[in-house]
Amino acid sequence: MSSHPIRMAGIDKSFGPVRANRGASLDVAPGEIHALVGENGAGKSTLMKILGGLIRPDAGTVEVNGGDVTGWSTSDAIAAGVGVVHQHFMLVPTLTVAENVVLGNEPKRGVMFDRTRALADVNSLIQRTGLIVPADRRVAELSVGEAQRVEILKTLYRGAKILILDEPTAVLSPPDVRELWTVLRKLRDDGATIVLITHRLDEVIDISQTITVMRAGATVGRMKTSETTPAEIARAMIGRDVVLSAPLREAVGGSAATAEHALAPVGAAVLEVTDLAVNDSRRVRVVDGISFAIRPGEVLGIAGVEGNGQTELVEAIAGLRDIVGGSISVSGRDITRATVKERREAGIAHVPEDRHRRGLILEYSIAENLVLGAQQEFSRYGLLDGDRIEEHAREQIGKFDVRPPSAAPAARTLSGGNQQKVVIAREMGRSFTVLLAAQPTRGVDVGAIEFIHRQIREARDAGKAILLVSAELNEVLALSDKVAVMYRGKFAVTLPARDATPEVLGPYMTGGKSRDAA
Numbered sequence: 001m002s003s004h005p006i007r008m009a010g011i012d013k014s015f016g017p018v019r020a021n022r023g024a025s026l027d028v029a030p031g032e033i034h035a036l037v038g039e040n041g042a043g044k045s046t047l048m049k050i051l052g053g054l055i056r057p058d059a060g061t062v063e064v065n066g067g068d069v070t071g072w073s074t075s076d077a078i079a080a081g082v083g084v085v086h087q088h089f090m091l092v093p094t095l096t097v098a099e100n101v102v103l104g105n106e107p108k109r110g111v112m113f114d115r116t117r118a119l120a121d122v123n124s125l126i127q128r129t130g131l132i133v134p135a136d137r138r139v140a141e142l143s144v145g146e147a148q149r150v151e152i153l154k155t156l157y158r159g160a161k162i163l164i165l166d167e168p169t170a171v172l173s174p175p176d177v178r179e180l181w182t183v184l185r186k187l188r189d190d191g192a193t194i195v196l197i198t199h200r201l202d203e204v205i206d207i208s209q210t211i212t213v214m215r216a217g218a219t220v221g222r223m224k225t226s227e228t229t230p231a232e233i234a235r236a237m238i239g240r241d242v243v244l245s246a247p248l249r250e251a252v253g254g255s256a257a258t259a260e261h262a263l264a265p266v267g268a269a270v271l272e273v274t275d276l277a278v279n280d281s282r283r284v285r286v287v288d289g290i291s292f293a294i295r296p297g298e299v300l301g302i303a304g305v306e307g308n309g310q311t312e313l314v315e316a317i318a319g320l321r322d323i324v325g326g327s328i329s330v331s332g333r334d335i336t337r338a339t340v341k342e343r344r345e346a347g348i349a350h351v352p353e354d355r356h357r358r359g360l361i362l363e364y365s366i367a368e369n370l371v372l373g374a375q376q377e378f379s380r381y382g383l384l385d386g387d388r389i390e391e392h393a394r395e396q397i398g399k400f401d402v403r404p405p406s407a408a409p410a411a412r413t414l415s416g417g418n419q420q421k422v423v424i425a426r427e428m429g430r431s432f433t434v435l436l437a438a439q440p441t442r443g444v445d446v447g448a449i450e451f452i453h454r455q456i457r458e459a460r461d462a463g464k465a466i467l468l469v470s471a472e473l474n475e476v477l478a479l480s481d482k483v484a485v486m487y488r489g490k491f492a493v494t495l496p497a498r499d500a501t502p503e504v505l506g507p508y509m510t511g512g513k514s515r516d517a518a
Contacts, residue, residue: 003066005030005162005193006051011060013046015413018404020046021057022217026195028210033184033194035204035225038214038237039445040417041403044197047214048164051195052084053077064162083160085151087167087416087443088356093140097133098122101154125153130183143307145176152183163187166197167416170443174471175305181207199417199445201230213237238447269293270331270347270465271317271434277325278312286312288489289326294434294465299456301468301480301497304509309489310469311353314438317467318350319343320358330434344373347433351423351440353469359423360411367393367407370426400425401451417444420452428455435459435466441475453479473502473509485509 006028013021021043028034038044049055051062053074062070064080072080091100098119107117122135131149139147148168155163165184169177184194184207198204204211205225213221213236221236234242271294278287286309294300302310315321317328319340327336330346338346352358360369370393371378378389393407402414402421411419420440428435437456441449456479460466470476476483483500485492485508492508506512 003030004028004063005065006195007063008047008051009061011047011050011062012058013043013050013055014058020217021050021060023219024060024214024217025219026051026212027222028193028195030193031188031191032209033188033196033207035208035211036195036197036214037199037201037204037211037233039447040199040415042214042237042445043217044214045166045415046217048084048166048195048197051077052082052164054084078158078160081159081161082164083155083158083162084164085155085166085168087170089147089151091139091147091150091154094138096136096138097142097150097153098135100139100150101125101135101157103154105158122153122157125157129153129156130186131156143176145172145179148172148176148180149183156187161192163192163194164197165194167199167443168196169198169200169203174473177203199443199449201233201446204233205230215239234446237445242446242450267296268332269295271467272329273317273326274328275326276313276316276323276328278309278316278321278323280312285324286489287316290486290489290491291326292484292491292494294467296433296463296465297460298482299460299466299468299480301470301476301483302486303470303473303476303483303505304486304492306471308486310486311438313486314350314353314436314467314469318348318352318436341373347431348436349427349430349432349434350436351427351438353438353442355416355419355423360419362412363410365408365410366397366402366414366422369411369422370396370407370429372426374430396425396429399429400455417448420444421448424452424455428459433464435464436469437466438469439471440468441470441472473505477501487511 004027006026008024008026011021011024024043024047026036026047036044050057053072053076056071061068064082069076069080092103101122102118107114107121119135126132126135131153133142133146133149139150142150168180172180188194196208208225211223211225211228211233212219213233215237274291276287276290277285280286290313292300304310312321316323319338323336327334329335330348333346335343335346356362361372367389371389375384378385378392390407397405397407400421402425403418411422414422424440440456441452444452456466456468468476468479477497477500480497482494483497483505484494485505487508495504
C-alpha cells in the first residue's frame, strides 16, 4: 500500500481524435505543495479532473491514500477528502458567502435551513483557516480575491485534505496572491496536501516543494523546486529555451539598438483620451478625469492593483461602457458617442480581460468566433459565406498557432491559452490602428506568453498605438514605452519606461505616493 496521498500512473484519456493524456503520471508526497505545470493543452486539467472524479480515464490507475480509486465519481472523491478549486469560480452571486459555502450540505433545523448555524459554522472555519471574508455578505459584492477565498472555504467545509487548485492566482492582485500563499502554507502545515496548477513560474518557485512537468499529454519531468530555475522549468514545458523579456527594438538599418537609442514613436497621437470620467454599475466614479495620448509605434502600459478603474477605462474606450464626462478620439475622429461597430471601423481592436464574458461565444466554433463583429465582411446576399469563413479560419489558426489546428471545434473545448489565441487572432489579424490589450496573457502558459508578447511588439513596430493593461508588472515593464500607474480612478504617475522600476512604481500602486508628490 502506498503512503502517498496521490499516485497516478499510465493515465490515457482521449476526446474523439484529441488525446489529452498519454501515459501520464503524478506522484505527490504527504504534506507538500506540489506544482503541476505545462503548456495550455498539455493535459494538466484533464489529469486533475480524473483525480477529482469528473471524468474516467481510458487506461491507467489512480490511487488516493493507498487505495485504488480508478474511475471513481465526484461524490466518491469528495467523501475521500479530495477537493477541486476550479479556475472559473462556481459561486452563486446572489447568495451570501455562508450560503455558498454550505450549499449542498446545508445544516438543518428540522426540515428547514438553519441559517444561524450555517453562519456560525462558516465563521468558525474562516477563523481556523485565515481565509478572511465577511460570511454574511453577498458574493456579488466581493472582490476577486475574496471570491477565491470562498471557493477554497467551500472545499474545506466538505472536509478536503487533498486540495487541487487550478490557476488560483489567474485573476488575483499581488497582495491577494501573498495572502493566498500564507493560507496554503498554513493548510500544508496543518496536514493538507496541495496540488497547484499554475503558469506563473515565479509562483512555482515561491510556493512549491516539488514540480511535475507535462507536455503534449505526457509527464516529462519531476523535480525538486529548490534544485531548479524558472528557465529550466520553461525548457521542460516547451522543449526549447523561452524568451519572456521583450527585446529592444531594432534601429534603422537592422542593427540592435541600445535602450537610449531604441526607435522612438513619431507623428501625431492616434488615440487621445481627455478628462475621461466613468462610473461603475453602482454609479460610483471609478475613472476620474484621466487624460493621455498614444502615438504610432508607442505602447502605454497601465500598472496598478486590479480594481482601481482599469477595467472600466478600457471598456469605456472600447464602447462597452457609458462615459459620464470627457472625450475619446482616434486619428482625430471623435468617437466619444460612437457605437462598438463604429469604433471598430475607426481602427480600434480590443483584447478584453475576460475572454469568456467579453471575448468569445463558447458554444460557437473557432471559425465563427474568428469573424465575430465582422460577419458582414463574410456574407454574400445576406447570408454567411461558410467557405470564406473556413478559409479565413485556416489562415488565422496557422498564423496565430491555435491548437488543435482545426476550425470546427467549439471554443469551449480549447485550453485557456488557445482560447486567448483565438481572441488575439480575431483582433490582431485584421486592419487596426489602436490596440486595447487588457490582461492579454492572463492564465496562459509561458509559450503562449512569449507568442503574445511577440505579436504586441510586432504591432508596435508596425506603427500601431497600443494601450496595455496588465496586473503583471513585469509584463508592463517589458513591453511599454511609457508606464502609468492607476490608483483609485486616476493616474498616480506617468513615467518613461527607462525610469519605471518596481521600486519606483510600488508606492504609487498602493497609494503611498500621489501625482502631486511625483
